[in-house]
Amino acid sequence: MRGANAEPLVPGLSDPAMQPKFVVHAPNALAPANRFTKFRPYKKLKKKKQNLKVTVGQYNHYTGLVDAQGRPLATPVWGYGKKKSRLSWPGGTIEAHVNTPVHVKWKNGLHKRKRPLPHLLPVDG
Secondary structure, three states: OOOOOOOOOOOOOOOHHHOOOOOOOOOOOOOHHHEEOOOOOHHHOOOOOEEEEEEEEEEEEEEEEEOOOOOEEEEEEEEEEOOHHHOEOOOOEEOOOOOOOEEEEEEEEOEEOOEEOOOOOOOOO
């Protein structure tokens, strides 16, 4: 029978016991800066449909993890945004109105020099 002891710390990995808990809030997907919408007040709406462009890409996000010296540690994540320079995790909110079609053009930023980026998590062989 195996004991309930934790695995020894692997060099290069952070110690979970040393991480501060719940100090960084996740971005607000409902904040005005994170909304995908082109709507104006209903009376001024001239188009019968809404065209949106959403980019998906990888960027470094500060989730609250720290290194052994207590400095903030960036974590690579995949996020969504209006431009590659404004990605967020979680992605923003798409706002729509009743009976108004929404057409979304997705831009894939998960590649480098036409090759897909490696997966963020290790894969068992």
